[in-house]
Amino acid sequence: MTTPPRIAVVAHRKKSLGGGLDELRRLIIDEGVDDLLWYEVPKSKKARKKARKAVREGADLVFVWGGDGMVQRCMDALAGSDAVVAIIPAGTANLLASNLGIPRDLPEAVRIAFHGARRRLDLGRLNGEHFAVMAGAGFDAEMIGEADRDLKDRVGRLAYVWTGLRHIKDGSVRTTIHVDGQKWFDGDASCVLLGNVSTITGGIRAFDDARPDDGWLQVGVTTADGALQWARTLGRMITSRSERSPFVRITRAKKIKVRLDASVPYELDGGDREPTRRLKARVVPDAITVCVPVSD
Template identity: 30%
Template sequence: MSEIRTAALIVNAKSRRGQKLFKRACRRLHQLPFKVEPHAVRDPKHLDRTVRQALENKPDLVILGGGDGTISGLVDLLVGHDVILGVLPLGTANSFARTLGLPLDIDGAIDMLATGTPKRIDLGMIDNDYFANCAALGISPQIAESVPHGLKKVLGRVGYLGWAGYQLGKFRPFTLFVDDGTSGEKKLRVVEVRISNGPYHGGTWLVDEAAVDSGQIVVQAVRGHYKRRLVANWAWSFLGRPERHHDTISFSGTSIKIRTDPPLPISIDGEVLAHTPVTAHVAPGVIRVMVPRTPA
């Protein structure tokens, strides 16, 4: 693409898989029609610094390689810069990549960087923190904080769902208070809440109303007193049957206030980074990202 002349690739290479995929990606970079400066970051604490240094060179494209947590943790740094985001999906769920319709394999994702087109999209916000795809409270933060790294690495999504089932034995429903600014605060008894900028959560399609170019944030609550409702909701979504989402209620808006009883942690694209109460916002069209070109 004539718009892109230079790019930087920053990969979270902490894991052995990340290191391996970084080397594989580098072997493909010379095939792109623009120059790419690669960076493998083995200590996640240095990711912010590496992105900031890469931005000093004013690249046209910044390619972030990692999972949803890596993308969300770094996307704040790109806001306000005249730069296009490229995504190299190296995570377990890759929900943001799925939302964008990106190829999930390394070769396909790199090829798309050459043949795709920039698209302006929204980002979600929890208070003042940007996120790419989805935040959650309830069982998801409990899973994110406790899942054994080896289980997630070896078994992927299936292992993640198995661990989720195990954690349900320790989980209790909670009370959600949500105010979308239109009809006062609503009180619900729920088992999970998703704050979504895109439809995918945990690698499965769960939030039908959410889209990265809608100009709205969506808060979806899984209602009920019984944990089996959450199990059924996940199971039907995992099997590709979103029409069975009859136990959910969604609220949409540009700014939605959320509190819970008791106060709960919030995972933002898989990383526990906040606690209720919070305000969820949308930042409309705040960033450009490389997506597959739509056939004419």
Template identity: 25%
Template sequence: MRAILILNPFAGTSVMAETHQSEESNEEAILRGLRSYGIEPEVQYTTPEDAGKGLATKAADEGAELIIAAGGDGTIHAVASGLIERKSTLGIIPMGTMNNLAHSLGIPLPIEAACAIIAKGETRAIDVGKINDQVFIEVAGIGLEAALFPAAEAIKSPGVISTVHGVLNGLLTLLNFKPTKLKISFDDNTHHTYEAIQVTICNAPYYGAHFQVAPDIIMDDGELDVIIYRQFSKLAYIQHAISISQGRRVFQPKIRRRRVKSLSISSNHPVEIQADGLPHGHTPARVIVTSAALHVRVPTINTPGLHEGPELPGAQESSLLAGSQNKQ
């Protein structure tokens, strides 16, 4: 079995990371963990020019069966986007600040435990979403959240000036943002108009700052969960976001939720769009789900974001292959 490790060399070194180590110790720990199961990967590193998608696509085209992404959500999303509707399987070693996809799939944070899932877990096929021409693994959003993303990125950037600039821009965006009428078509057959401050389209239970707008989201049901914040004031929306980030769930009758395979959204004036935390233009938007588009290694039990079900063909073979290599 040919395995490729795509490593973000700077992941896990930030004091904000959930697992904090030096660059050298991270790589050493990953290789030690994989080798203990007989997996000897070729190591490739992300760069500012290629966050992982190009490396993953090339590796898949060259026949690599297992492609392991080691880094934060940005790295894992980039690698995953290069493997959509391909035969290669994604392994995940979470080393970021939020690690949302790992949390959604029940993948543990310690490097040794994540390596064990890659070697001894099962392969499952999960859905991915697409908004216009941009793929998303976790969530796409239209409205206030997307408008605030540039300010949030500035706040996260190093340096006091960047942080202050981000805070000021965020406050200005918040003050100037106005809810708009959104015309939404669900599965091409039902049409509704909402005055909404935000529409969140979820493929995974976790996104952003560990938000769980709908904890029961399933990533292999062939549908997307659409959360519509209708007739919310900006203050009410912020209060709701803080509440769910802290795990509190107060009944909110102004929220509308639908499960769909596709939707189209138009608006009276252009509204910002984000996909997995990256700005992606403005409305109108066409959103679709691609079922079972990404193969990924997950735990055999306690996988919160998936239906209970059998492994895909070849999953057991991969596990046995790793075990046999370990015995040689």
């Protein structure tokens, strides 16, 4: 007789979707689960410890309730393990879920977890932490780091646009980027972005050729400076391929090193980190298994 998988839930209790955590519990129990591990956290920073505890307790399938910040913390903890991740997109930003086709529909997201496909994904690893969607330094991180949390709850992605407008005039930083051991960029840059998927903050398709299971990270650098150049750059991202902008360069790599002449903040999957002058990143192939919709 096949042993049923052990189920765990790691939930950001301040995030909401559908009928909330009570409905999530009911939907899981309705699938015949009678031995449910349940962990709630008040902030995503505490999720990593709970995800590791779930694996120690024997969890085979871990539901992650929240946004990209929650998912990033849990995937950082679960990378390399045999646990399968079921994403329940209850956050303000759910970029990984949308890139994978997981809807903001609680019953459907749970159905995918139990009856959908399993997809092995790459992760990026930057300065010691895994990320699933993107990592960035400069304009991108400033925009995310200062987006007021209450404003994000009220207006969602528009919060990033609002704060981004305040940072357009912050200027560029001398930047050197090595990809797979070779110098690729040396000059002034306003944003450095690493992508594991195509669509990033604000729903912008920054990396047209990105796939989260191809063994590569996309690397982008933007030299746009000032409102006019940034408007042209974002417009090209929205209407065409990003690399067609004269202010954007894109390549792909397995290992990336970035040196900055000044300390700037950086971000991982929408979560801001302390300023740094060095970024060291690499792709981690086949790092995590995620529940996804069945392909047609």
